[in-house]
Structures are given as structure tokens and as C-alpha cells.
Amino acid sequence: MNYEKIKSILLTVLVALSIFLTWNLWTYQPEYDVIESTETFDVSIGEERKELELIQPYKVFYHDDEQIMGSPNETEIDKVLEQMSSWRLTDAKDISSQYSQSEIEELVHSPGRIELVFPDSLPLSVYNKVIKFDEENLPRTTFNRIIFDLNAKKGDKGMVYFVLYGEEDRKYVVESKVDEEKMDSMQTMFVQRALYNENFRNYFAFKANSRKTLLLPVKDEEYYSYKYSTELLEAEDFMKALFKNPINVSKNSTESEEIYRDSSSLMKVNTNVNSLSFVNPGVDPDRNISEDLLVQNSIGFVNEHGGWTDRFKLFSVSPEESKIEYRMFLMNFPVFSDTAGTTEITQIWGMDTIHKYERPYFRIGDNYTMFSKPNKIHIPSGYTVQQALEENKMINMEFVEDIALGYKLTRDMNFPDMLLYDLTPSWYYKYSGNWLRLPLEELEGV
Structure with missing residues (x-):
């Protein structure tokens, strides 16, 4: 066998070996261990509602x-x-x-x-x-x-x-x-x-x-005022439900506020009045949103994180502001407060996504825990309310849209270590789109 023939055979073997090794390299699939995340952010805070x-x-x-x-x-x-x-x-x-x-x-x-x-x-x-x-x-x-x-x-x-x-x-x-x-x-x-x-x-x-x-x-009526011990919800649960990637969220705290933020969203928690506000600053309110889409989006958004924590009813729809409000109800009456975000769930919508979301993060619940015995409150008749409104020189009756009995919710700070709220019945009137309290003490002399 001459030298050229040996060289040809050796070259053929090397080429075949190269093809074999290349094929194995391309088709090789190592057996990796599957790494499962133990942390989930599928949060359900309260209930879904229809x-x-x-x-x-x-x-x-x-x-x-x-x-x-x-x-x-x-x-x-x-x-x-x-x-x-x-x-x-x-x-x-x-x-x-x-x-x-x-x-x-x-x-x-x-x-x-x-x-x-x-x-x-x-x-x-x-x-x-x-x-x-x-x-x-x-x-x-x-x-x-x-x-x-x-x-x-x-x-x-x-x-x-x-x-x-x-x-x-x-x-x-x-x-x-x-x-x-x-x-x-x-x-x-x-x-x-x-x-x-x-x-x-x-x-x-x-x-x-x-x-x-x-x-x-x-006729005038006797209604009760109540003091309730309520349940504080976890702000961290809202953070996990509202932010797209909660592991990238940073938290800062002050004496009265907790602030959660990532690169696009911000959530502020007011620990004094137990309300929170979530906002996407880069999303502009959609001024052209229709009323039906506003209602559908708002219900679906809260249902996604089971955010109905008390009895709420749709109370205000304002498509020109892309804003919608669901108000807390207790014992047949709407609940009002001087502090925004404590008795209502408010949303402002952008194009297909939420711009701003304000709400309470405490729950009164269905099983009300009374801290003390209810007190009777005398509620004047509708005639007294009518007279008080008509005689008030600061009120233009053309802008009075509705009148209703409601509860005023107030945090009892005499017990700062407990989450106690007073619910006091009172007359309210809707004036140019805003619900205002008609103080009972002003009605006593009417």
C-alpha cells in the first residue's frame, strides 16, 4: 500500500469522525433540573362580584x-x-x-x-x-x-x-x-x-x-349610631396584585405612609386613615371612554384581585373624567367620609389600562363586631331638610341633585392601637355632583 492510498483512507476516516461528532453536538440535549418558583402572586384579597x-x-x-x-x-x-x-x-x-x-x-x-x-x-x-x-x-x-x-x-x-x-x-x-x-x-x-x-x-x-x-x-325617625372594630387588610397583598412584577418593587416608609414603586407604577398607603392609592403616571386618562366600557373595565379590574371587601354599589359614572366610583353601603345606606379613599373604590381609566385606583384597605365585613352598644340618633324629617336647604343662602337649589340618608364614617383615635370606626347616621345632599353632609346640629333649630 503506497503512501497516497494510506493518506486517502486516513482523511476519509477523519471526515466521517468529524461528521459524527458534529451530528452529536447538534442533537445533544442535556438533562437540566427543572427549577420551580415557590413564590406566586395570584392574590385574592376579598371576593369577586357580578x-x-x-x-x-x-x-x-x-x-x-x-x-x-x-x-x-x-x-x-x-x-x-x-x-x-x-x-x-x-x-x-x-x-x-x-x-x-x-x-x-x-x-x-x-x-x-x-x-x-x-x-x-x-x-x-x-x-x-x-x-x-x-x-x-x-x-x-x-x-x-x-x-x-x-x-x-x-x-x-x-x-x-x-x-x-x-x-x-x-x-x-x-x-x-x-x-x-x-x-x-x-x-x-x-x-x-x-x-x-x-x-x-x-x-x-x-x-x-x-x-x-x-x-x-x-316623619322624623330614630336611627342608631355604631362603633365597629374592623379588620385591616394587608397592603403587601395589594402590592402583589397591582404591580406587574412585584419582585422588582421597592418600599419606603414614613410615620404615616408606605410607598411602593417600580419603574412605571406607584402605590401610596396612608396608614392613618387606612386607604391606598395606586397610579400609573405614564398612562393618561382616556377622555373618550364610553360609559359601558368604563363600567365593564372597572368591575373586571377589581374582580381580578378579588377586591370587593365590603358591600359596594356603583354610585357615580363620569366618562368625561374617565372616572367611576363604587361606594360602601351598610345597613341599607351609603357610607360617606371626609377622607377620600376610605368609603369608596374609585378608578380613573386610560386606554385599556388603569390610570388611578383609590380605595380602603380595611374591611368592616358582614359580621359586624360592635365595640360598644349602639346609640339612638334623632333624624329630622324631610320637611326639616327641605326647609334647611331652601333657607341656606349659600345653597342654590338649582344645583341640588339628590338627598339621601347615609352614614358618616370616622376613625376613633381615642384607641390608636385599635381599628375602630364610628358610623353616625346623617342627611346628605348631592350638590353639583358632590355629596355633602347636612349637619344635624344645624337642623335642630329649624
């Missing part, structure tokens, strides 16, 4: 021939909504052009009407998730009243109206129909309770301004 639980009226009235009976009692309101939830409304159509403002007032307040009152206007399309309509494309309107006309019938159908009432520059009336037997069942169930059940009181109507007639109780 639209029916959050989007509710807060007053119900029955207009009789001789009297008006009304109640803020949630049990009575729920009975109406429960019956209505089994209905299927048909032939929904916008008939706003057929009504003047005075005719809308007559539609709302005439005898033979059941009136459900909402705290603010709502898009009809959102309420389609609460009750059933036959139509897929509902009129693009808003409403703040549902009116059941117990007298008007068209054929074998009863009439239900969704009305925007008392607004300065808007008026809407959407007419819909329901089977006559459904309306008759509502009338049989509701009217007797309204006339004879102790949850209902006698109300009177007074013309508050050129746009709206308000209903207030005829």
Missing part, C-alpha cells in the same frame, strides 16, 4: 293615588330585582322625542307607578347583563330610573320604562314591554308590601328645582 350585585338601585317608591310609600331597604329592592331577573323585555325603543321634561316628570311620579332610583345614570347596554332584553342592539341611551307603569297596558303586555330624569342637558325614555302576567305578579307582590310593610315609610314630593322633584320622608 353586575347584579354591584349595579343596583338604592331607593324604591310606590306612587299611590293618595300617598307615596318608599324605602331604601335592600331586602325590598332585591325582591323587585329578583322578580325582574326572570323577565324577558321586548320591543325596547327610544321614544325620548315624544316627551318633554314636564311629561317625563309626569311619567315618573304619577299614581300607579313603581319607581326604582339609581344613584347615577347608567348605560342601558350595561344593564342588559342584569336583566334580559329580546333585542341584541339596544338604544344607546342612559337611565337613572326604572318605572313600572301598573296602569298602562298594550294588548297583553305591561309597560316598563328606562328613564333619564333630572339631567340639565339630556333626557331619555326607552319603552319596553313585558308579559301582562309578569306585571300583574309584580303588582300583587309589591303593592301590598309597600302599603303595609314596616320597611316602607310615607314620603312627600317637593319641587327641588326646575329639573327635578325629590321625595323625602314625612
